Amino acid sequence: MSPSLSPSPTSTVLPSDAERTPLLGDPTESDVHARHEAVYRRFSPAQKRVPVALVSVSGLLPLFISGTFIPSIPQIAKDLNSTGPVVSLAVSLSVLAISLGALTGSSYSTFYGRRPVYLVTLPFLIVGSVGVAMSRNISQLLICRFIQALGASPGMSIGAAVIGDIYKLEERGTAMGIYFAGILLGPALAPLAGGAAAHYASWRIMQYSLGVCGLVSFIFMLLFLPETSHPGSREVDKLVTTGKHIPRWRPVLLNPLRPLWLLRSPNLLLVSISGYLVLLTDYVLLMPLAYTIGKNYGIENEALVGACFLPAGIGNMIGAPLAGRLSDGIVVRWREKRGGIWYPEDRLRATLFAALILVPAPILASGFLTQYVHTKVGLALNLLCLFLNGIGVDMVLSASAAYNVDLMHSRSAEAVAANNGFRAMVLAFSLVPVLPMINTYGVAVTNAIAAFLAWAGFGMLWATIQYGSQMRAVIDVGFSTADNN
Numbered sequence: 001m002s003p004s005l006s007p008s009p010t011s012t013v014l015p016s017d018a019e020r021t022p023l024l025g026d027p028t029e030s031d032v033h034a035r036h037e038a039v040y041r042r043f044s045p046a047q048k049r050v051p052v053a054l055v056s057v058s059g060l061l062p063l064f065i066s067g068t069f070i071p072s073i074p075q076i077a078k079d080l081n082s083t084g085p086v087v088s089l090a091v092s093l094s095v096l097a098i099s100l101g102a103l104t105g106s107s108y109s110t111f112y113g114r115r116p117v118y119l120v121t122l123p124f125l126i127v128g129s130v131g132v133a134m135s136r137n138i139s140q141l142l143i144c145r146f147i148q149a150l151g152a153s154p155g156m157s158i159g160a161a162v163i164g165d166i167y168k169l170e171e172r173g174t175a176m177g178i179y180f181a182g183i184l185l186g187p188a189l190a191p192l193a194g195g196a197a198a199h200y201a202s203w204r205i206m207q208y209s210l211g212v213c214g215l216v217s218f219i220f221m222l223l224f225l226p227e228t229s230h231p232g233s234r235e236v237d238k239l240v241t242t243g244k245h246i247p248r249w250r251p252v253l254l255n256p257l258r259p260l261w262l263l264r265s266p267n268l269l270l271v272s273i274s275g276y277l278v279l280l281t282d283y284v285l286l287m288p289l290a291y292t293i294g295k296n297y298g299i300e301n302e303a304l305v306g307a308c309f310l311p312a313g314i315g316n317m318i319g320a321p322l323a324g325r326l327s328d329g330i331v332v333r334w335r336e337k338r339g340g341i342w343y344p345e346d347r348l349r350a351t352l353f354a355a356l357i358l359v360p361a362p363i364l365a366s367g368f369l370t371q372y373v374h375t376k377v378g379l380a381l382n383l384l385c386l387f388l389n390g391i392g393v394d395m396v397l398s399a400s401a402a403y404n405v406d407l408m409h410s411r412s413a414e415a416v417a418a419n420n421g422f423r424a425m426v427l428a429f430s431l432v433p434v435l436p437m438i439n440t441y442g443v444a445v446t447n448a449i450a451a452f453l454a455w456a457g458f459g460m461l462w463a464t465i466q467y468g469s470q471m472r473a474v475i476d477v478g479f480s481t482a483d484n485n
Contacts, residue, residue, distance in 0.1 A: 039230050040168045048166050054225050055159035056182030058217055062098055062152040063183060065210060067190025071306040072203035074290055082138050085435045091287060092428045093142055094149035099424030101153025104256035106417030109158050111235040111254060115227045117154050122218040125151030129211030133204040157420050161413030164405035165228035170332055176402040177324020180394060181317045188313025195306020259414035263422060266471040270460040271400050276423040277457035278396045280430060281363045281389060284450040286312060288435050292370050292443050297379045311383045315390020323395040326350045327402060342482040344407045345468035348461055350399040355458035358392025360451040367447025409480040
């Protein structure tokens, strides 16, 4: 994106007055810079590690909830006298719950702060996990899965906002990558843990364990998580300053879908759609794995099915920090090339290779290998495909999440939640026909469709990089500037 083809950044990235951070008001340029730096020096480097560790664990929980469930689907179907496709509805329902919970939690985190939302939602995870473990029919399972996922839902969106609160622009991508690497222990370890529990004990034991993990996370959040919102930036602080009445016996009623209104920005919408298309490849590969790779290569042991998820999880853990460090370097380098002028879309350049090659090519290859190569070589190549796709998916998602925080710093939790919420809601409906399509048309055709959709996502990222400043000029939803980032 050449500077000569772009409008002046100061004319396209100005935040609205209502969304300026009070600390960053400016008598002089030096005062602005000093106050901006002071916001990020509230916590020492050692102190910053505590909230990063805590929100990483909390962000890991929703991925553990889905990851431990998927390898157990055949056993759950047998235990509850149901079928795999019906039990798989619980996966779609939990994705929908995570979407709604993330949107609601982000709205309240902008109003009250990050810490209160964690303390309110984690008890729902605990209760829901126990409910899932005690379910005796599909109806009970679906209801309790919804509550369980709702309780875990704010983990990823608010965790990204916490990172944005304490790390400045040039450090944020690396910190976001470390955060994503931590939470992506979920895809690496959860299927193996869930499969082992299902094979050697019961799928119910795993659900009780998730309830215990939620309780431990709640206690640590209560004791050690500080409020990271920038001083004076919470909406409740602004209302107190203006003398407006705030009810004390109940929470203020907020529209949980408010963050989705940010998606009227073409920049945020295109990045959200591309993220959905990229993540869809991950789910199309992994959700039916017991019925595709497991069935075609004669793997019936749930623990071994869970072990097949490991390459994807390891790929996730490599891709996230790699993208974070790469995107930070790209931001600094392109800013220097322009003589200090910052364009938010530079960070998305770190996604292009992954979106073009690492995401779609492996899922396309995996479909044909699974359907036509029924040897150990086919299995080995399939695991390699899972690994490469895992790297690619998180190279795209990690840099995209950092871009959302950069672009909407004062409303970072809502921006990330709008992205994740939109993605999850569409995914919830997209996953329903996956198993029926595989049964009807075969895994090669199903995977090929997902691969071509992922290439469409690459096109959206490329367009956002090329025309991002022009799109920001069309609709300004309160974009951040270099001075308040």
